[in-house]
Amino acid sequence: xxxxxxxxxxxxxxxxxxxxxxxxxxxxxxxxxxxxxxxxxxxxxxxxxxxxxxxxxxxxxxxxxxxxxxxxxxxxxxxxxxxxxxxxxxxxxxxxxxxxxxxxxxxxxxxxxxxxxxxxxxxxxxxxxxxxxxxxxxxxxxxxxxxxxxxxxxxxxxxxxxxxxxxxxxxxxxxxxxxxxxxxxxxxxxxxxxxxxxxxxxxxxxxxxxxxxxxxxxxxxxxxxxxxxxxxxxxxxxxxxxxxxxxxxxxxxxxxxxxxxxxxxxxxxxxxxxx
Numbered sequence: 700x701x702x703x704x705x706x707x708x709x710x711x712x713x714x715x716x717x718x719x720x721x722x723x724x725x726x727x728x729x730x731x732x733x734x735x736x737x738x739x740x741x742x743x744x745x746x747x748x749x750x751x752x753x754x755x756x757x758x759x760x761x762x763x764x765x766x767x768x769x770x771x772x773x774x775x776x777x778x779x780x781x782x783x784x785x786x787x788x789x790x791x792x793x794x795x796x797x798x799x800x801x802x803x804x805x806x807x808x809x810x811x812x813x814x815x816x817x818x819x820x821x822x823x824x825x826x827x828x829x830x831x832x833x834x835x836x837x838x839x840x841x842x843x844x845x846x847x848x849x850x851x852x853x854x855x856x857x858x859x860x861x862x863x864x865x866x867x868x869x870x871x872x873x874x875x876x877x878x879x880x881x882x883x884x885x886x887x888x889x890x891x892x893x894x895x896x897x898x899x900x901x902x903x904x905x906x907x908x909x910x911x912x913x914x915x916x917x918x919x920x921x922x923x924x925x926x927x928x929x930x931x932x933x934x935x936x937x938x939x940x941x942x943x944x945x946x947x948x949x950x951x952x953x954x955x956x957x958x959x960x961x962x963x964x965x966x967x968x969x970x971x972x973x974x
Contacts, residue, residue, distance in 0.1 A: 730813050738782040740822045743876075744910035750779045751878045784820040785876055791817070792874065822937055823873045823914060826851060829959035830943065834859065835952060842868055842956065849874045851914075851935065853945070861921045862928070869945045871916030871935035895946055895953055897938050912937040918947040 738746050757772035780786040791814050798807040818824035826844050830853070833839050840857040851871045858864030898906045914937075917930035936944040941958035 733781070733787060734816075734820065736781050737784050737820050740820075743783060743785075743822075744912050746779055746782060747785075747876055747878060748910055750776060750783070753779065784817050788814060788817045788821070789875065821873075822940070823851065823912065823935075825940075826937075826943065829856070830956035831959055832954040832956035834954055837861070840868075841959065851916075860923050861925065862919055863925055866925065866928075867919055869916055869918040869933055869935070869947075870930075871914045871933075871945075873914055875914075877913040877915050877934060895934075895936060895944065897936070916945065918945060918950075918952075920947065920950065 753772050753776040757769050757776060760766070760769035760772060791810055795807055795810045795814070798804075798810060824846070827846060829841055829843055831839060831841050837859040840855060840859065842853040843856050844851060844853050846852070849872065851873055852867055853869050855862055855864050855866055855868045858866070862868055897909045897911050914935045916933045916935045918933035919928060919930055921928035931950065932948045934946045934948065936946065938944055938955075942955065944953055944955045946953045
C-alpha cells in the first residue's frame with residue numbers, strides 16, 4: 700500500500716551539470732545493444748538519485764583538483780547512466796537537433812525513430828487514457844491524458860465551476876526527470892510550497908519512504924466561470940503503474956489519480972504512443 704505525506708519544504712533551481720564526455724572512451728555500442736542494459740522502471744528513481752550524488756561528488760573532486768577521485772566517479776556515473784533510458788533519450792535529442800541543423804535528414808529520421816522506440820522503456824510515456832482523481836472542494840473528476848510530443852497533457856472530462864470540461868488541468872515536460880537540488884542556497888518566496896513524500900506501508904505496519912519519478916509541469920487554476928485562467932508551477936509524480944499524482948506547488952494542492960480501465964478508444968491511443 701502506498702501512502703502520501705505532505706511536508707513544508709522549499710524549491711531551488713540550482714543544479715550541477717555533468718562535465719563533458721570522457722576522453723579516450725571506447726567506441727559506442729549499437730543502439731539495439733544499449734536497450735538490453737536498461738534498469739527496470741521501478742529502479743529508475745533510486746538510480747537517478749545515486750547518479751545525482753555521484754555527479755555532485757565528481758564536481759567537488761574536480762574543484763579540489765582530486766582528479767584520480769574524479770576519474771573513478773566519472774566511470775561509476777557512466778555505468779549508471781547506461782542503465783537509464785532517459786539519459787540516452789537526452790543524448791539522442793541533442794543529436795537530432797545537430798543533424799537537422801546540418802540538414803542530414805536521413806540520419807535525423809533514424810534518430811527520430813530511435814527516440815520513439817525508447818518511449819517503450821520509459822514509464823512516463825505509458826500514461827495515455829482516462830484517470831480519476833478527487834479535487835479539493837470539487838470532488839471526483841475524470842481526466843484524459845494524451846501526448847503532444849514530449850509533453851503530457853491532462854484534459855478534464857469532468858468539469859467544475861473553475862475549470863470546465865474540455866480544458867487542460869495540468870501538463871508536464873517529460874524530457875528530463877526532476878531531481879531535488881543537492882543544496883538549497885537561496886529560495887525566493889514564490890517558490891516555497893510543499894514536498895510530497897511517497898511511503899510504502901508493509902503488512903506489518905512498517906513504513907518506508909520510496910523514491911518515485913517526477914517531472915516539472917504546470918497546473919491550471921482559474922476563478923469561477925473560468926475567469927483569469929492561468930498556469931502555476933507543478934510536478935507530476937509517477938507512483939505506481941496505475942497511480943499518478945500532480946502537485947500544484949504554490950497552492951499546496953496534491954491530487955492522486957488512479958487509472959480507469961481502458962476502453963477501445965484508450966487502447967488505440969496507447970498503442971499509437973507506443974508505435
